[in-house]
Amino acid sequence: MLTIGALSRKTGTKVQTIRYYEQINLLPEPERTAGGQRRYRNTDLDRLSFIRHGRQLGFSLEAIRELLTLADHPQQSCSQADSIARRQLEQVQQRLLRLKALEQELQRMISECTGGDSGDCRVLEVLRDHSECLTDHNNIGE
Amino acid sequence: MLTIGALSRKTGTKVQTIRYYEQINLLPEPERTAGGQRRYRNTDLDRLSFIRHGRQLGFSLEAIRELLTLADHPQQSCSQADSIARRQLEQVQQRLLRLKALEQELQRMISECTGGDSGDCRVLEVLRDHSECLTDHNNIGE
DNA sequence: GTTACGACCTCTAGCCGCTAGAGCTTCAAG
DNA sequence: CTTGAAGCTCTAGCGGCTAGAGGTCGTAAC
Structure with missing residues (x-):
């Protein structure tokens, strides 16, 4: 279980930004301690890394949201992800x-x-x- | 004397954007008709063209503000303008x-x-x- | 057990450079 | 004198964070 600070360090994302991603529902609400502090699992780490990497590739948060949905539903065709990436390449x-x-x-x-x-x-x-x-x-x- | 719409057309700048530039003191307050509408002179047209061209070159509004000040004071050295442009080129x-x-x-x-x-x-x-x-x-x- | 202190919390507001909309008034042509 | 486009002000929103105020929690040392 990672604190928000640990997650921040591991992903190179500012703490405030992590909370922002949660606020816009890009990251799920994590568990909390009795005192109300956030505690993250490795799945959250993976998801945040995915987001950050997408940002580094210049994808908008909305594009990343789509890509995350696609990644969560492996039965759907890859061609959608591909076309998002192609759009991004064109830009x-x-x-x-x-x-x-x-x-x-x-x-x-x-x-x-x-x-x-x-x-x-x-x-x-x-x-x-x-x-x-x-x-x-x-x-x-x- | 140009209306804001005419100025907009001549410079390819949206009307709202012209008012915004005035608001942040990048453009001077123009004369007004008795009814309160803005009327522009050719000097305003020049200044706005300068701003727009600066934006097209990717300068921030703050950089443009500096450049405008330099352009208004021809006795000052050109080297300042040069260094702003070099900074921009680096970026x-x-x-x-x-x-x-x-x-x-x-x-x-x-x-x-x-x-x-x-x-x-x-x-x-x-x-x-x-x-x-x-x-x-x-x-x-x- | 208490104290210290860093890390956490929420909430609000700000950054840039516009852009959009509501709801009103003015101007100019016919 | 009427019409309708174009003007007006004011406020709020976009994306993607970032900063600060003012308070609470967790943990390690004493």
């Missing part, structure tokens, strides 16, 4: 494209900066005048 | 690295998926067992 690839464009533009901006007055600062100028921007930004780069 | 590059790692792992996960039961689904299995993960995730990939 990652889109973000990659945008970030690469951003990197280029930032680099160009910086490399052209002479370090003089901000009156003729390239960085500020590029920001001021969008027409100097080579990049196609449809969405805001996050 | 972008770090995110790129992490996203590339994520992409790899997602691809591996998906390519190994056979489409059978989720009982032996690679996607779920990788999530379950972190030791199968080749990637070094220190932070959560966003």
Whole structure:
């Protein structure tokens, strides 16, 4: 039986975050001591590790919720999990494209900066005048 | 004199967002008609375009606030603007690295998926067992 | 047995950057 | 003068936590 602190250390998740996951029903309510403190089993450790790993892969908590449901029902087809992962991959690839464009533009901006007055600062100028921007930004780069 | 709607269209910024920028003092309070509606000048258009372009480059609103201050005081050195941009570039590059790692792992996960039961689904299995993960995730990939 | 102290508890509010909706008023064209 | 789009304010919500206040519990040492 693990305390919340022990679970926190084992999974690299902050205590507050664990309680948050319980609150949004991503983790089940654990047993409590007579005094009201949470005590966790290894199944909770597994579930939290799964969640954390999903987060590290950039899945949203909602996607993780779906994946957990699928993991709990092994008779259902794997293709659903697969399509969630594919969706996630697409999102990652889109973000990659945008970030690469951003990197280029930032680099160009910086490399052209002479370090003089901000009156003729390239960085500020590029920001001021969008027409100097080579990049196609449809969405805001996050 | 532009209405908020016209400004919205010209900059691709939602009306609510423009009011939000005013609220957090990123845009100055514009003149108002007798009836209380906002009316904007071209300087406001420029300032908002600057902000939007900064956002497209991934700068935080606080970074943009700094950049705007620098742009308003041309006698100050450009090196401050430069260092803000460099900071931003570093962040972008770090995110790129992490996203590339994520992409790899997602691809591996998906390519190994056979489409059978989720009982032996690679996607779920990788999530379950972190030791199968080749990637070094220190932070959560966003 | 008591005391000390860290770890736990709940609850509330805040972060960023918007976004949405309710319920009202103003503006401009016909 | 009427209509209807576009404006207004105010409040609350999104995701995914994070922080702090102010209190209680558990355990080890004395």
